Amino acid sequence: MDNKRGLGFYIHLYKIILTQDLKSKMSYRADFIISTIGMVFTNVSGFITFWILFQNFPSIAGWNYYEMLFLYGFSLLALTPVQCFFDNNWNLRSHIYTGDFIKYCLRPINLFFYYMSEVFDMKGIGQFFFGTGTLYYAWNKLGIPFTLKNLILLIISFISASLFMIALMNLAAATNFWLMGSTFVMIFAFKFKDYARYPVKIFSRVFRFIFTFIIPIAFVAYYPSLFFLKPDEIPPLTYLSPFLGMIFFYISYKVWMKGALSYSGTGS
Amino acid sequence: MDSIIKIDHITKEFKTLNRRVGLKGSFLDLFSRDYKVLKAVNDISMEIKQGEIVGYLGPNGAGKSTTIKMMTGVLEPTCGEILVNGRVPYKNRAKNSENIGVVFGQRSQLWWALPAIESFRILKEIYRIDDKTYKDNLEYFDALVGASDLYYKTVRQMSLGQRTLCDILASFLHNPSVVFLDEPTIGLDVSMKGKIRELIKVLNHERGTTVILTTHDMGDVDALCNRIVIIDKGTILYDNHIENLRKYFGAYRTIRFMFNKHGASKENETVENTMMEIDTLLKEEFSGAKSLSVGMDEKWIDVLLNEDEVPMMKIINCIQERKKIVDMTLQEISTESVIKKIYEGGLE
Numbered sequence: 001m002d003n004k005r006g007l008g009f010y011i012h013l014y015k016i017i018l019t020q021d022l023k024s025k026m027s028y029r030a031d032f033i034i035s036t037i038g039m040v041f042t043n044v045s046g047f048i049t050f051w052i053l054f055q056n057f058p059s060i061a062g063w064n065y066y067e068m069l070f071l072y073g074f075s076l077l078a079l080t081p082v083q084c085f086f087d088n089n090w091n092l093r094s095h096i097y098t099g100d101f102i103k104y105c106l107r108p109i110n111l112f113f114y115y116m117s118e119v120f121d122m123k124g125i126g127q128f129f130f131g132t133g134t135l136y137y138a139w140n141k142l143g144i145p146f147t148l149k150n151l152i153l154l155i156i157s158f159i160s161a162s163l164f165m166i167a168l169m170n171l172a173a174a175t176n177f178w179l180m181g182s183t184f185v186m187i188f189a190f191k192f193k194d195y196a197r198y199p200v201k202i203f204s205r206v207f208r209f210i211f212t213f214i215i216p217i218a219f220v221a222y223y224p225s226l227f228f229l230k231p232d233e234i235p236p237l238t239y240l241s242p243f244l245g246m247i248f249f250y251i252s253y254k255v256w257m258k259g260a261l262s263y264s265g266t267g268s
Numbered sequence: 269m270d271s272i273i274k275i276d277h278i279t280k281e282f283k284t285l286n287r288r289v290g291l292k293g294s295f296l297d298l299f300s301r302d303y304k305v306l307k308a309v310n311d312i313s314m315e316i317k318q319g320e321i322v323g324y325l326g327p328n329g330a331g332k333s334t335t336i337k338m339m340t341g342v343l344e345p346t347c348g349e350i351l352v353n354g355r356v357p358y359k360n361r362a363k364n365s366e367n368i369g370v371v372f373g374q375r376s377q378l379w380w381a382l383p384a385i386e387s388f389r390i391l392k393e394i395y396r397i398d399d400k401t402y403k404d405n406l407e408y409f410d411a412l413v414g415a416s417d418l419y420y421k422t423v424r425q426m427s428l429g430q431r432t433l434c435d436i437l438a439s440f441l442h443n444p445s446v447v448f449l450d451e452p453t454i455g456l457d458v459s460m461k462g463k464i465r466e467l468i469k470v471l472n473h474e475r476g477t478t479v480i481l482t483t484h485d486m487g488d489v490d491a492l493c494n495r496i497v498i499i500d501k502g503t504i505l506y507d508n509h510i511e512n513l514r515k516y517f518g519a520y521r522t523i524r525f526m527f528n529k530h531g532a533s534k535e536n537e538t539v540e541n542t543m544m545e546i547d548t549l550l551k552e553e554f555s556g557a558k559s560l561s562v563g564m565d566e567k568w569i570d571v572l573l574n575e576d577e578v579p580m581m582k583i584i585n586c587i588q589e590r591k592k593i594v595d596m597t598l599q600e601i602s603t604e605s606v607i608k609k610i611y612e613g614g615l616e
Contacts, residue, residue: 009396012393013393016390016393020379020386020390023386024379024380024381024382027422028381099375102372102375103372105341105342105361106340106342106368106370106377107362107365107394108364108366108394109362109394110362263342
């Protein structure tokens, strides 16, 4: 008999748990509608800021309007998985604070998986379409050829870019296991996503180093976009980004799990 | 029969910061390395056999929850060894979880916004319960407590009692060999308490499931447990059959007095005042009797005494000389008083 819980088991279980979350969400209809509207506004206002900026500057660090738009669209897309599938990180503080986190420790399945599977944030879907639309528009305007090679490249860069953002949020959330009230660490980390929308070239040498090696936000949109926009300017490190993404994600997973296992719960 | 849980000299230490008082103190704490090691559980050992119901008792902060967390694999003991179903829980947390069920009286593990049946379905997948076992169990639960009315109710809308009932059923769904119940009857009304006790009793009896129960309600202990383990300040004070404990305190009696049918006669003569009056009186008269204590329960005033120290008749005489007794009954010591005595150091 197969005793190991394999990938197939987890995919099946994810569907089941996801369905329950969607059912729960729909039972709070007003909340769902309001948060969707909120997401649209956030995206639209982000775009307007961006547009106003380009009314005044023809280009930023040699990047024109459509190239910047490409970068913007790509960053939105790369932020979708973290928004959709890993949103429960934001609730970690309260789960730990109230002691409710213990319920995740008592099931015979992977703790990280179980925790993350419980929340699917629908707002991410709106972001996905918004990002796709922006990217498609910029892609057309820039006249990038729509080939199979480019499509595969896009998918790979999308996945590795997402992994960086997910890993960053996991690490920020994991601080909750050791620090009480470390929400600010998460807010801080999440703020960095805004820097992902700009070419790293505009920052000083120090920040360029930080955004590449320490808080690798440049991998979320800048380095992947170079493949399509500036093929002659790609630094060698970029080719490694899928592997780096996986390694970074793995590290964040390990840190998160270490925190979770050292968690001692509140007395009852 | 084989032991299902073996605990061998386990200790759990927590490091806590010695906190200072005031804002300045809090600021200094930020840089402090002044840790204090607290032994939540100190060198305890026990063995629990398949099919037992064990009452795990102790005052708040005694180390009950810590022990349970170690048995469920959430916490790692600082030293010592635990085996549950032959496995070390902390090292095989996931595997261990397959064979145990856990209920925390105050926090539900069910999906809040969904009907209970949806939670059961998810658990069916998580524990890979086969269709037949799942269906049989749901029917069986329904036959036991009429649970099918609850299956389709949203957990959020349930009363505390209904939710606890569903949580207990959920913990038995995958036919675990051990179930840990942490204060399952806390905050419940009398009839719901009865229902839940009955359910635990039947499940233990018919399924042979080992049950480890922590509670502050001696009604739970009287209704369910043959064996009790009492822990305080991290060490085990008592581990034996409950009957032995009563024998230990065999010379203890409770006499209940009633001095006024309506509780109070004159304006300032409340039951509380009378109690205090009797307390002072007895303390003066029988200063050698250490176990003597006075309590009250509505209109009744309870005097707990140890006949080895002072004969019962002497106390009755002493009180009768000063006050008119309307009614009086004699009781064996209750489990509650026994446990209270042990917490207060009566076994030393």
